[in-house]
Amino acid sequence: MPTSRTLGAATAACAAVLLAVTGCSSNSGFDSSAPKQSSSGPQSLSVMIATSGDAETAAVKEATAAWAQQTGNKVTVQLASDINQQLGQAFAGNKPPDVFYVNSDQFANYAKGGSLYAYGDQISDASAFSSTLRDSFSYNGKLVCLPKDSSTLGLAINTTLWKQAGLTAADYPTTWDQLAKDAAKLTKGGVTGLVTTPDYQRLGALMKEAGGWITNSDQTTMTADSAANKQALDFVKSMMAKGSLKYASDVDAGWGGEALGKKKAAMTIEGNWLSGAMKADFPSVDYTVVPLPAGPAGKGTLVFSNCWGVAAKSGHQKAAVDLVRYLTSAKQQLAFGDAFGVMPSRTDALASYAQKYPDAKAWVEGIDYAQRPVTIAGFNQVLTQFNTDLQSLRSTSPAQILGSLQRNGGQVLGNAR
Amino acid sequence: MPDSALLGTPAAAGSHRPAAATRRRPVRDRIRQGAWGWLFVTPMVLVLGLFMALPILMALWVSLLHWDGQSNPFTGNVDFVGLRNYRDLIGTDGLTRTLFATSLRNTAYYVLLTVPLQTVLALGLAIAVNQRLLRGRGAARTVFYFPSVTSSIAVSTVFLFLFQGSGSVNRMLSWVGVKGPNWFADPRGVVWLVLGNLGITDRDHPGGALARHGVLGLSWADWFSGPSVAMCTLILLSVWTTSGTFMLIFLAALQGIPRTLEEAAALDGVNRRQLLRHVTLPALRPVLFLVLTLGLIATWQVFDQVYVMGKGAPGNTTLTPAYLSYSSGFDNADFGHGAAIAFLLLAIILPLAGLQRWVLRERGTKRTRKGARARG
Numbered sequence: 001m002p003t004s005r006t007l008g009a010a011t012a013a014c015a016a017v018l019l020a021v022t023g024c025s026s027n028s029g030f031d032s033s034a035p036k037q038s039s040s041g042p043q044s045l046s047v048m049i050a051t052s053g054d055a056e057t058a059a060v061k062e063a064t065a066a067w068a069q070q071t072g073n074k075v076t077v078q079l080a081s082d083i084n085q086q087l088g089q090a091f092a093g094n095k096p097p098d099v100f101y102v103n104s105d106q107f108a109n110y111a112k113g114g115s116l117y118a119y120g121d122q123i124s125d126a127s128a129f130s131s132t133l134r135d136s137f138s139y140n141g142k143l144v145c146l147p148k149d150s151s152t153l154g155l156a157i158n159t160t161l162w163k164q165a166g167l168t169a170a171d172y173p174t175t176w177d178q179l180a181k182d183a184a185k186l187t188k189g190g191v192t193g194l195v196t197t198p199d200y201q202r203l204g205a206l207m208k209e210a211g212g213w214i215t216n217s218d219q220t221t222m223t224a225d226s227a228a229n230k231q232a233l234d235f236v237k238s239m240m241a242k243g244s245l246k247y248a249s250d251v252d253a254g255w256g257g258e259a260l261g262k263k264k265a266a267m268t269i270e271g272n273w274l275s276g277a278m279k280a281d282f283p284s285v286d287y288t289v290v291p292l293p294a295g296p297a298g299k300g301t302l303v304f305s306n307c308w309g310v311a312a313k314s315g316h317q318k319a320a321v322d323l324v325r326y327l328t329s330a331k332q333q334l335a336f337g338d339a340f341g342v343m344p345s346r347t348d349a350l351a352s353y354a355q356k357y358p359d360a361k362a363w364v365e366g367i368d369y370a371q372r373p374v375t376i377a378g379f380n381q382v383l384t385q386f387n388t389d390l391q392s393l394r395s396t397s398p399a400q401i402l403g404s405l406q407r408n409g410g411q412v413l414g415n416a417r
Numbered sequence: 418m419p420d421s422a423l424l425g426t427p428a429a430a431g432s433h434r435p436a437a438a439t440r441r442r443p444v445r446d447r448i449r450q451g452a453w454g455w456l457f458v459t460p461m462v463l464v465l466g467l468f469m470a471l472p473i474l475m476a477l478w479v480s481l482l483h484w485d486g487q488s489n490p491f492t493g494n495v496d497f498v499g500l501r502n503y504r505d506l507i508g509t510d511g512l513t514r515t516l517f518a519t520s521l522r523n524t525a526y527y528v529l530l531t532v533p534l535q536t537v538l539a540l541g542l543a544i545a546v547n548q549r550l551l552r553g554r555g556a557a558r559t560v561f562y563f564p565s566v567t568s569s570i571a572v573s574t575v576f577l578f579l580f581q582g583s584g585s586v587n588r589m590l591s592w593v594g595v596k597g598p599n600w601f602a603d604p605r606g607v608v609w610l611v612l613g614n615l616g617i618t619d620r621d622h623p624g625g626a627l628a629r630h631g632v633l634g635l636s637w638a639d640w641f642s643g644p645s646v647a648m649c650t651l652i653l654l655s656v657w658t659t660s661g662t663f664m665l666i667f668l669a670a671l672q673g674i675p676r677t678l679e680e681a682a683a684l685d686g687v688n689r690r691q692l693l694r695h696v697t698l699p700a701l702r703p704v705l706f707l708v709l710t711l712g713l714i715a716t717w718q719v720f721d722q723v724y725v726m727g728k729g730a731p732g733n734t735t736l737t738p739a740y741l742s743y744s745s746g747f748d749n750a751d752f753g754h755g756a757a758i759a760f761l762l763l764a765i766i767l768p769l770a771g772l773q774r775w776v777l778r779e780r781g782t783k784r785t786r787k788g789a790r791a792r793g
Contacts, residue, residue: 091487
């Protein structure tokens with residue numbers, strides 16, 4: 001008897017507390033109705049960024065401070081060490097920052113969850129941004145957020161090793177055959193012809209060059225198990241078998257840039273973030289960047305970007321959009337380019353960037369034929385698994401890897417409907 | 418346990434009060450006593466309820482939802498999916514199930530190797546530093562305890578450097594003519610690696626026929642692959658970091674063993690091994706249970722080393738349920754699956770702890786109970 005009474009009391013107490021807390025939370029914790037907008041007087045905005053380093057932090061702080069001074073508002077910049085986790089927590093806790101970086105792999109999740117304020121229709125000159133990037137950050141046909149910058153992949157070549165192998169600038173590969181031949185020539189001693197990381201963010205470019213990609217162009221069906229994709233992975237595997245292509249971890253490097261800098265790689269496939277890293281870590285290494293060699297279906301590369309998200313639950317949306325407009329202006333994008341080497345996402349600014357930085361020509365030109373990243377809600381796990389499978393490309397068949405990608409992705413697409 | 422018997426004594430005495438007293442103020446007395454009792458435990462009940470029971474119930478609710486973490490899961494308009502998250506994890510063929518099975522496989526090997534190793538090492542260290550004749554005992558204790566007070570993130574980072582392909586460990590191995598693997602980039606399971614090197618199985622197609630069939634979306638060849646080379650370094654790391662803490666627990670227990678016991682054993686003419694087997698270990702049984710239980714729970718929940726050292730790489734062989742739960746939630750915006758993984762993990766840990774308690778139960782119960790009563 002006493003036991004059952006105690007149990008009853010405990011259950012009742014638990015239930016009461018549960019009701020109280022969840023009751024509270026539905027009143028204030030998670031309010032799904034539109035937030036009250038404050039539009040008069042100086043506003044205090046919080047900006048959350050995932051920074052690539054001190055240079056980026058300083059540049060963003062400087063730019064937001066300049067805007068704050070110009071408009072009389074106040075901006076605090078928060079640095080996120082794990083932005084997915086911190087934003088997820090902030091959304092669930094109903095206290096998101098007003099403006100934040102949105103990674104393209106999380107974009108669809110946030111847009112589907114209704115956390116992003118779609119301000120694309122308020123940007124009068126939205127057409128100045130690269131159309132591929134605008135597509136990347138559109139959800140249900142509406143431009144949700146503006147791309148912050150852009151990055152494409154190119155083939156970075158160590159020119160010293162290139163000359164030592166008896167090659168000249170005329171030999172820079174423009175086709176897969178030449179790439180394979182050059183890589184074989186460059187592979188000797190501790191040097192591997194081509195070193196890259198085992199992920200679709202690099203090898204995917206070859207899939208594009210072969211005429212394939214993970215999904216169709218409007219991301220409604222999987223096209224992973226196409227013959228073109230298989231051809232691309234077969235090509236990678238054939239180079240691997242000859243020893244002229246290795247993954248970065250096989251040569252004790254974290255990524256292609258490190259392998260290039262440590263002279264373990266004569267060539268690597270990397271984006272324009274490479275220039276900043278080489279300047280900082282390996283200033284004495286001479287290298288040049290050429291467009292990725294064309295495959296059977298022509299040229300191909302991948303484009304990456306983050307966008308400036310504005311929280312649907314922000315109480316300062318008007319000011320936040322104004323801040324984004326300032327940060328994505330041609331002048332400011334070029335300033336960011338000077339500070340930490342990113343390429344502008346506006347086509348007009350990109351032209352001036354190309355003039356100013358002729359070394360980045362290959363990357364800049366890539367924008368025209370680049371494939372945008374996959375932005376499907378809940379797709380992260382599928383792509384992570386694809387990357388994991390690519391690690392063991394040496395010992396598994398491309399058909400098997402692509403088949404499981406096709407199956408896994410199909411399941412996510414099927415569930416989404 | 419003798420302790421619970423001791424705790425039970427006062428209550429038992431209370432119920433045996435003289436019948437006359439109970440009859441004089443029967444109800445009021447009991448109510449008052451109960452009220453005071455409740456008053457005293459209220460703060461703890463509130464704290465436990467608010468910070469433990471309640472979040473657990475909330476997580477249980479989330480595990481029944483398809484929730485992206487961006488709305489209130491406690492309103493009417495949630496996507497209630499019942500047991501679908503659990504079905505995805507153990508029933509429906511798909512990526513979710515394969516990943517979960519892989520994480521279970523990895524962690525099972527991790528637990529199976531880490532728990533015994535760290536317990537034996539900790540016990541050995543404790544016995545060593547408990548020797549009265551050992552010089553510099555204090556220094557030795559500090560040294561052995563040091564890894565435990567260091568942040569696991571820092572230790573993991575140091576290990577990353579030590580175990581690089583051209584890192585210190587491989588350089589040391591090369592002195593004795595061994596070419597070490599590229600530890601953290603090596604997804605091969607050690608079972609197939611060893612069997613392959615011995616020429617028993619085919620190196621490129623390990624497992625043979627076992628690779629064609631399987632359970633939970635993972636072939637038998639994968640289940641029996643053993644921990645990968647990368648996972649072995651994780652095991653080494655956790656044994657190294659946790660044995661200090663457990664050494665301390667064993668040491669405290671060793672110092673609690675009455676000297677008279679050892680002296681009596683010495684009079685009986687036992688050697689050191691017999692002393693350990695028949696005197697020390699039985700006296701340490703409750704502590705052994707504690708250490709094994711703590712080890713078991715901690716190892717099934719391993720997260721931070723995985724987060725730092727590769728997030729499941731290479732080849733998902735260091736993926737653990739705790740990390741998978743995190744990445745399902747925060748990377749894949751599927752908190753329902755994440756919560757369901759946590760509860761499945763609970764469903765694994767609880768029976769294991771129960772089983773272990775049963776294995777380590779007090780045998781010869783009669784004598785112990787009599788002893789406890791005499792002490793009480």
